[in-house]
Amino acid sequence: MAGYIVKPVLAPALRGTPRAVVAASSGEPTGDAVLNVSSLFERLGESRDLLSELIEVFFEDKEMTMTDLRDGLSRSDPVAVRGAIHKLHGALENLGAEAASRAALRLENIARGRELGPAKEAHFALEREMEKLEPELAALAEEERQRTGTGLGHTGAGS
Numbered sequence: 668m669a670g671y672i673v674k675p676v677l678a679p680a681l682r683g684t685p686r687a688v689v690a691a692s693s694g695e696p697t698g699d700a701v702l703n704v705s706s707l708f709e710r711l712g713e714s715r716d717l718l719s720e721l722i723e724v725f726f727e728d729k730e731m732t733m734t735d736l737r738d739g740l741s742r743s744d745p746v747a748v749r750g751a752i753h754k755l756h757g758a759l760e761n762l763g764a765e766a767a768s769r770a771a772l773r774l775e776n777i778a779r780g781r782e783l784g785p786a787k788e789a790h791f792a793l794e795r796e797m798e799k800l801e802p803e804l805a806a807l808a809e810e811e812r813q814r815t816g817t818g819l820g821h822t823g824a825g826s
Contacts, residue, residue: 700763700766701765702765702807703763703765706763707763721762724758726804728758729797732751732758736755740783740787743783745778745782746778748774748777749775749779752771752775752778755771756768759800764804766800767793769796770789770793773789773792774786
């Protein structure tokens with residue numbers, strides 16, 4: 668199937684895959700790490716190029732996705748919330764962002780139930796986890812930039 672990746676997402680499946688597909692989910696979070704770098708590298712087959720691409724795609728997409736999520740919550744629209752949070756959850760899973768992924772999954776499950784009453788608290792928890800994650804991703808991107816002498820298009824939070 669063209670443009671389809673079987674979960675869990677592994678490096679060989681990503682090579683040559685369109686960027687839009689890279690945000691696919693890779694399974695359940697395994698712990699409370701803000702960023703599980705060893706798991707991330709293992710999943711990517713130690714590929715520094717894929718790491719750089721994954722981080723870049725995340726920073727390119729996250730603001731729009733978070734805006735869509737906030738809009739859905741403000742309209743009390745569980746379908747919009749579910750669509751936005753599902754995309755974000757997949758991206759977080761692929762990054763090894765375990766705590767943020769767990770918070771996103773909680774919000775996704777709430778939206779599936781179509782009753783958004785507890786969503787405000789779950790969204791707040793997700794925002795807190797994202798605030799912890801973004802500097803770690805930015806630091807990892809900078810480390811790669813220093814190591815390779817090349818740059819990612821984005822440096823992290825606020826990009």
